[in-house]
Amino acid sequence: MDYSLVIIGAGVVGLACAERFSRDFDSILLIEKNSRFGEETSSRNSEVIHAGIYYPNGSLKSQLCINGRNMLYEFCSNNDIPFSKTGKYIVAVNKDDSENLSNIYQNAMNNGVNDIRYIKLHELNKAEPNIRACEALFSPSTGIIDSHRLMYVLEAKSIANHCDFAYNHELISIEKINGGYNLTIKSDDEIFQISTELIINSAGLESDNIAKSAGIDIQKENLMISWCKGNYFKIGHKSKFGINHLIYPVPQKNYSGLGIHVTLDLSGNLRLGPNAEYMNSKVKNYSVDEDLKSSFFESASTYIKNIKLEDLSPDYSGIRPKLQKSGEPHRDWYISEESDKKLPGLINLIGIESPGLTSCLAIAEYCRKLI
Numbered sequence: 001m002d003y004s005l006v007i008i009g010a011g012v013v014g015l016a017c018a019e020r021f022s023r024d025f026d027s028i029l030l031i032e033k034n035s036r037f038g039e040e041t042s043s044r045n046s047e048v049i050h051a052g053i054y055y056p057n058g059s060l061k062s063q064l065c066i067n068g069r070n071m072l073y074e075f076c077s078n079n080d081i082p083f084s085k086t087g088k089y090i091v092a093v094n095k096d097d098s099e100n101l102s103n104i105y106q107n108a109m110n111n112g113v114n115d116i117r118y119i120k121l122h123e124l125n126k127a128e129p130n131i132r133a134c135e136a137l138f139s140p141s142t143g144i145i146d147s148h149r150l151m152y153v154l155e156a157k158s159i160a161n162h163c164d165f166a167y168n169h170e171l172i173s174i175e176k177i178n179g180g181y182n183l184t185i186k187s188d189d190e191i192f193q194i195s196t197e198l199i200i201n202s203a204g205l206e207s208d209n210i211a212k213s214a215g216i217d218i219q220k221e222n223l224m225i226s227w228c229k230g231n232y233f234k235i236g237h238k239s240k241f242g243i244n245h246l247i248y249p250v251p252q253k254n255y256s257g258l259g260i261h262v263t264l265d266l267s268g269n270l271r272l273g274p275n276a277e278y279m280n281s282k283v284k285n286y287s288v289d290e291d292l293k294s295s296f297f298e299s300a301s302t303y304i305k306n307i308k309l310e311d312l313s314p315d316y317s318g319i320r321p322k323l324q325k326s327g328e329p330h331r332d333w334y335i336s337e338e339s340d341k342k343l344p345g346l347i348n349l350i351g352i353e354s355p356g357l358t359s360c361l362a363i364a365e366y367c368r369k370l371i
């Protein structure tokens, strides 16, 4: 075999797997179709380190988010990766929200997020005078991270552990052979094959198609991904609004995102978003439609007192790879070693939407235990 392991995709999850497996394996190759790491979803997100509040108890999202955020805070501290434990408020603005807020609190406690607490309104008014709420929760273990630096460090550590990286290389197909797999790869106009014992499919938006090319019936197994776009609008620096924390509204039931919230980056810039729009076609269109401005403003002005329509301007967008189709109930991530499908040594990671960034180190550790 040419390699013991081939990882497909240099997003934050593939890179975390490269770092983790390169500690134990000698010959690993990571292939990425773009010219650099993190050109897709991993650099088109909110860069929030989630606490693990919302996900169903016992789900992979919940377990790996909570483990992952602890691992991530430690990893950032040990490797000079900028981060800030800003904390976040979840704010209820009416009676319906208050009811949902209490469910969120209960869910967080069931998940073991024990530091979340109801805060008194005078405390909220002191910390965030420009936020309107009738009730609020505070999560001290939520934070923000420089995700680009995280990916840079993961790549550098993997290279130091002798993992090979092949950028501008696209996986075309996977064929099962005795003791492993043959991979057909395209680079410029050249098509060639390599062999490997193990594969990690962390191809993000393409991960269902990669599983299909290995011979999995993704329709029958209900593993087809829907793409769901999240747009952002910038609103200016935090000093303009006097906002110092992440501020989240209460998500609506069955909403595919967490509601139009206020995120903060490490330079203090505030943005609103992301919304959640299921896409009709799988075309990577990242433009932000100016027409969304009024709906973003409407959502944000329910809880930001001094915001004006003209404060908003289109920023960027990202696309979620969702197993949950529009209107369906929550679906967990699919992370599986496929021996039961007669594909031993193939690990598929499908539908790794949020909190995938927060959980990347824990996902890599989980995959390591599957081998």
Ligand SMILES: Cc1cc2nc3c(=O)[nH]c(=O)nc-3n(C[C@H](O)[C@H](O)[C@H](O)COP(=O)(O)OP(=O)(O)OC[C@H]3O[C@@H](n4cnc5c(N)ncnc54)[C@H](O)[C@@H]3O)c2cc1C
Pocket: 008, 009, 010, 011, 012, 013, 014, 015, 031, 032, 033, 034, 037, 038, 039, 040, 041, 042, 043, 044, 045, 046, 047, 048, 049, 050, 169, 170, 171, 172, 202, 203, 204, 205, 206, 207, 210, 229, 230, 231, 274, 317, 318, 319, 320, 321, 352, 353, 354, 355, 356, 357, 358, 359
């Ligand atoms: C709007 C939005 C907001 C989010 N906010 C947060 C947040 O605040 N906190 C959080 O924890 N998570 C958040 N997430 C989720 C997080 O960004 C993702 O879970 C994470 O980035 C997934 O990483 P990945 O490595 O699995 O996928 P990706 O980053 O998509 O990487 C997959 C890689 O595979 C490559 N690839 C695909 N097909 C092939 C092929 N055939 N050959 C070679 N390479 C291939 C792609 O080019 C890509 O680089 C958010 C996501 C979105 C969309």
